[in-house]
Amino acid sequence: MKLSRFLYFIYYLRKLDKEKFSLFLKYALINGDKTKLSLLSDVFTSVLVYNISILEYFQFRYFEKDSSEREKWAGTGYLYEYQLKMNPKSTRIYLEDKIKFLNHFGSFIKRKYADIGALESDHKLISQLLENKSGKLVLKGSHGQVGAEVEVILCNDYSPEALVDYMRKGKYDLAEEFVLQHPALMELSPTGLNTIRVLTQIHDGDVNFLGARLRVSVNSPVDNMAAGNLAACIDMKTGTVNGPGVYSDITKEDMTNHPVTGKAITGFKIPFWNQVINLSREVALYMPGNRSVGWDIAITEKGPELIEGNHNWCKLLWQLPVKEGLKHELEQYL
Secondary structure, three states, X not given: OOHHHHHHHHHHHHHOOHHHHHHHHHHHHHHOOOOHHHHHHHHHHHHHHHOOOHHHHHHOOHHHXXXXXXOOOOOHHHHHHHHHHHOOHHHHHHHHOHHHHHHHOHHHOOOOEEEHHHHHHOHHHHHHHHOOOOOEEEEEOOOOOOOOOEEEEEHXXXXXXXXXXXXXXXXXXXXXXXXXXXXXXXXHXXXXXXXXXXXXXXXXXXXXXXXXXXXXXXXXXXXXXXXXXXXXXXXXXXXXXXXXXXXOOOOOOOEOEOOOOOXXXXXXXXXXXXXXXXXXXXXXXXOOOOOEEEEEEEEEOOEEXXXXXXXXXXXXHHHHHHOOOOHHHHHOOO
């Protein structure tokens, strides 16, 4: 057993959401056939053997699976090691830092944006941002993860001086024009920007697609699964959602329709699908030093809009919607 697995386990313990662990443990005891002691023992063993996190034991439903099924799932430890090989630290900086990302991929970006340094030195630039068509700005921390350090504000509430002051106080270093999503996605879920996560893998100089997922907000300004939202699988050929929306919370049921709006998730057709695929291929080849990336793409009335790229794309978002361990799809690239 690798020493790293024990170190990972200590890390998982330190970061563990104890309330969620207790909830999942109770669920597994009710729905499985293990005693509490045997379940806890199995959690510890599985983290070491299968290179998963503590909560992933439940999210991957290991309490129902035998060893052959467990082997199929790519967990946090496995993905960390895989993505470190595919996206070296020397090149992933352009994906970790949202400001560097926007500057590097600027030719693919349609919305207006500016970092705090530019805003502090150019009030004309602030005025241009505040006068954008949407009437809103998205303030971000350039190193925020899973929707953290993000706030949407109304432009009419701020003067140029007040905006800079608010960003300084909130420790935001990036302001972006709010993206107005396509009416079909607005009808599906209006509370947040519902993006498409397209997973690309560079292999032999070409782009392979590991899949695509629709991220659906549920009474949330962000669409991340970690924030309690839904994700559904998209058929790569047709751009149609071919399964229900799923939560990362195992106690919640899958949703064929949105729980608030009632609009169908299963069968939802992604507008401009061919353009989404073409954009994903272009940006993947624009920085081939990062070989395995999850691209977040919004859909507007005029077409797809690149939001960001993720070197540490999520194993839950990838596997839970298809209810299948997909580790085998990565092993061919190692």
